[in-house]
Amino acid sequence: MTSLTHTKPVAVLPLSGGRVLFPGLVLRMQISVSRDSDSMAIIDNISKQFTQAALVACVPLLQEEGSKGTKEHEKGDLNVDPKRLFGFGVAARIVSFKAVNGGKGKAGRSSAASSSNRIVYAVALEGLHRIKIDAVVKSEPFLQVSVSTLETLGGLSPDLSGVIPKSATLERTQIEWRSATEYALETPELKALGATLAQCGLELTELLSQLQLPTQVLSQLRKTINEANASQLADLLASMIDLSVEEKLDLLAEREGVAKRVEKCVELVTRQIQVLKISQKIQTNVENKLGKQQREYILRQQLEAIKKELGESDAESGESSADPEFAALKKRLETLPLPEEAAKSTKRELGRLKRMPANMPEHQIIRTYLEWMSEMPWDIMSGSDSVDVQKAKMQLDADHFGMDGVKKRVLEYLAVGKLKKDLKGPILCLIGPPGVGKTSLGKSVANALGRKFYRISLGGVRDEAEIRGHRRTYVGALPGLIIQAMRKCGVKNPVILLDEIDKLTRDARGDPSAALLEVLDPEQNNTFTDHYLSVPFDLSQVLFIATANEADTISAPLMDRMEVIQIPGYTFAEKVSIAQTHLLPKQISTHGLDAVTVNIPQNTLMRMATEYTRESGVRTLNRHVAAVCRHLAVEYARAIERHALDSFNGTVSPIKLEEILGQPHFVSEVSERGMSPGVVTGLAWSSDGAGGLLFIEAMKMPGKGKLKRLGIVGVGGPDGDLLDGIDVHIHFPAGATPKDGPSAGAAIVTALVSLFLDQPVRPHIAMTGEMTLRGQVCPVGGIKEKVLAAHRGGVQRVLLPERNRKDVDEIPSDVRNSMDICFVKTIGEVLGLAFEDGVSGSRSGVKVVYESKL
Numbered sequence: 001m002t003s004l005t006h007t008k009p010v011a012v013l014p015l016s017g018g019r020v021l022f023p024g025l026v027l028r029m030q031i032s033v034s035r036d037s038d039s040m041a042i043i044d045n046i047s048k049q050f051t052q053a054a055l056v057a058c059v060p061l062l063q064e065e066g067s068k069g070t071k072e073h074e075k076g077d078l079n080v081d082p083k084r085l086f087g088f089g090v091a092a093r094i095v096s097f098k099a100v101n102g103g104k105g106k107a108g109r110s111s112a113a114s115s116s117n118r119i120v121y122a123v124a125l126e127g128l129h130r131i132k133i134d135a136v137v138k139s140e141p142f143l144q145v146s147v148s149t150l151e152t153l154g155g156l157s158p159d160l161s162g163v164i165p166k167s168a169t170l171e172r173t174q175i176e177w178r179s180a181t182e183y184a185l186e187t188p189e190l191k192a193l194g195a196t197l198a199q200c201g202l203e204l205t206e207l208l209s210q211l212q213l214p215t216q217v218l219s220q221l222r223k224t225i226n227e228a229n230a231s232q233l234a235d236l237l238a239s240m241i242d243l244s245v246e247e248k249l250d251l252l253a254e255r256e257g258v259a260k261r262v263e264k265c266v267e268l269v270t271r272q273i274q275v276l277k278i279s280q281k282i283q284t285n286v287e288n289k290l291g292k293q294q295r296e297y298i299l300r301q302q303l304e305a306i307k308k309e310l311g312e313s314d315a316e317s318g319e320s321s322a323d324p325e326f327a328a329l330k331k332r333l334e335t336l337p338l339p340e341e342a343a344k345s346t347k348r349e350l351g352r353l354k355r356m357p358a359n360m361p362e363h364q365i366i367r368t369y370l371e372w373m374s375e376m377p378w379d380i381m382s383g384s385d386s387v388d389v390q391k392a393k394m395q396l397d398a399d400h401f402g403m404d405g406v407k408k409r410v411l412e413y414l415a416v417g418k419l420k421k422d423l424k425g426p427i428l429c430l431i432g433p434p435g436v437g438k439t440s441l442g443k444s445v446a447n448a449l450g451r452k453f454y455r456i457s458l459g460g461v462r463d464e465a466e467i468r469g470h471r472r473t474y475v476g477a478l479p480g481l482i483i484q485a486m487r488k489c490g491v492k493n494p495v496i497l498l499d500e501i502d503k504l505t506r507d508a509r510g511d512p513s514a515a516l517l518e519v520l521d522p523e524q525n526n527t528f529t530d531h532y533l534s535v536p537f538d539l540s541q542v543l544f545i546a547t548a549n550e551a552d553t554i555s556a557p558l559m560d561r562m563e564v565i566q567i568p569g570y571t572f573a574e575k576v577s578i579a580q581t582h583l584l585p586k587q588i589s590t591h592g593l594d595a596v597t598v599n600i601p602q603n604t605l606m607r608m609a610t611e612y613t614r615e616s617g618v619r620t621l622n623r624h625v626a627a628v629c630r631h632l633a634v635e636y637a638r639a640i641e642r643h644a645l646d647s648f649n650g651t652v653s654p655i656k657l658e659e660i661l662g663q664p665h666f667v668s669e670v671s672e673r674g675m676s677p678g679v680v681t682g683l684a685w686s687s688d689g690a691g692g693l694l695f696i697e698a699m700k701m702p703g704k705g706k707l708k709r710l711g712i713v714g715v716g717g718p719d720g721d722l723l724d725g726i727d728v729h730i731h732f733p734a735g736a737t738p739k740d741g742p743s744a745g746a747a748i749v750t751a752l753v754s755l756f757l758d759q760p761v762r763p764h765i766a767m768t769g770e771m772t773l774r775g776q777v778c779p780v781g782g783i784k785e786k787v788l789a790a791h792r793g794g795v796q797r798v799l800l801p802e803r804n805r806k807d808v809d810e811i812p813s814d815v816r817n818s819m820d821i822c823f824v825k826t827i828g829e830v831l832g833l834a835f836e837d838g839v840s841g842s843r844s845g846v847k848v849v850y851e852s853k854l
């Protein structure tokens, strides 16, 4: 490559900020200069050049480390350090030059009328030729350099002065093209490259046309691409595409010839085309995804804006004429006496709902939430304010037989509530075996108070969210059981029965009993916050009653908040009375037998209770009563069909009972089992709170003496060790009876003693008590249930640990009086009472010796 030295030194116009001017193109820029003498000198020079249509060298500045370059640019200093000049530039003609802030058109000192210290000039420069900077000729008062014109097109060196057009008409557009700026030597290679580049250029124009450029510009661009030679085209396209400063400088200073520059340009333009194509593809994808919903949303927004302009907007009134449901919901919510937080939350959500298109998923979520809010009983009460204790007593008595202790406690509770004018106080927890009327007592309390009743079954609830609800962010979120109950009741003061509170379980999702703590605490539950509603709801007017089968599995903090009322199982006599007074009348009317005389005498009911049921409550008994009523209903219906009503007999004798119910299900096993040595009746207490009999059988089998010696009872025979050649098996028959461990200790020892003595224990005896190694009998739980079970099982003598004496008071007196209840401290006493003649009168010659190993 050769170059032609241009003789006259040229003034330098530095291009900061990564700007590069290519030949053939027009660059518009603003120069901000301070009013110091140096800057003014260059401005003077530039304006002189402008008037003479002379040249400046537009030379890109190399970026400096740090922020110095920026500072210089800000100062608008045209006197840059010569070292920062890039070695190549473009000789340019100044097409226009104007002061824009306060100047008077042409540049010069006269234009410095601005009050500012700086003057901003708008400059338009037309690139003519690539130049190489040979030397800095002068740096004061402004930079002047000597340059060589690069022979870019195969040796033809243009005469710079000759190509400068006389007219300065290029101001209108930046891409206006001047075909006379360079001369192309059309080698075949360059021609081919030029064609390729033109192709690329047209493709680029096509892509740009989608960016909604004015058609005039586009058609001019196409025309120019078609007309320009390869070199011109390369410069034109280079100015149009995204290039880094380095790439621009590389194209500006390309010294290997035009072909190389065009080739590089083809590459860069192709890259730009790819980028545009990819971004267009992404855009189309995104647009498709935006889909119908978003479009509708945007349209709605526009519609709202148009309505607003027309003064028809419903934004102020908040009424959506298009959605009557929304309007109704809003009205309902506005008329509700909502507490402050709830009012705020509903107002906010109403606003959101109004702005949201109906088919957005969140729309439905907000609407459901607002419906919940509108249906909550914020201040609706039921029943009278004051409690009528006498009326409540009558109601409880009418609904339930017996249960005196429980009824008394409930009435006390209500009386205190009446005096205090609210029912705040410990929550009542009814604990007892299944079927003893806990749930129905709760219902009866609600009736007595004239309040609504709702039962929440807590059995199997394992997730905290079931009590306290899910946050609205979850799909399908709902309020918890408590808030659901409140909505269903529709009043603020219902009686809510928390059934089976002992069956709450916990797992990884949290502890539901922890959530219940807040519900059951009278001091806190006026601001119970469900996760779904997320505003406090007042539960302080609710009367909570909990029920459980046993207290052991209820968490201690929960237990602490409740007052426990034990409901024991019923005795046979009580069951018979319940059947007579409640179960039978109900079943008679259920089976349509009101018109006839149904008579189930007491002895029949007693047989039904003793031989057909073995339960603490009255559920099975009720079922049997129902079965009898069904039988009578069939007989009565037949009698009507046969017109022989006289033949119908509504009396059920004990014999007839067997015809109806079949063979008795339970017989008294105690006396039978008590006859054989090694068999003892223990007493069990199952986890559901029911008591039962537990038979323990010990048996000798040939073997190797497998049984650990029990420390307290040395059992030795005349011929040495009793376990020689035998194994002892201890069996607990009646698999259906739930067994608990330690409380059968005394019974197991007694069974072993009975076995080795070969002496049966006395009949109709049962015992319970834990054993220590020293022979002490320790207290056990469930005494009441166990004694009632023993009574039901026909036991006449019960051995109980001495320290359980206090529990016996709770046993109904008729049961206590009908049994021989003995309290024992040691195994010696147990054995003494268990055998008819004590242990001394052994038939086997085996002696029982008590010795303490401690």
Ligand SMILES: Nc1ncnc2c1ncn2[C@@H]1O[C@H](COP(=O)(O)OP(=O)(O)OP(=O)(O)O)[C@@H](O)[C@H]1O
Pocket: 399, 400, 401, 402, 403, 432, 433, 434, 435, 436, 437, 438, 439, 440, 441, 547, 548, 549, 578, 582, 583, 617, 618, 619, 622
């Ligand atoms: N003392 C009673 N007087 C009249 N009816 C009774 C009495 N005890 C129980 N019942 C009746 O027995 C049936 C069962 O009672 P309920 O369902 O209340 O039992 P529960 O103790 O809640 O049992 P669970 O622990 O299994 O829930 C009810 O129909 C109830 O009316």
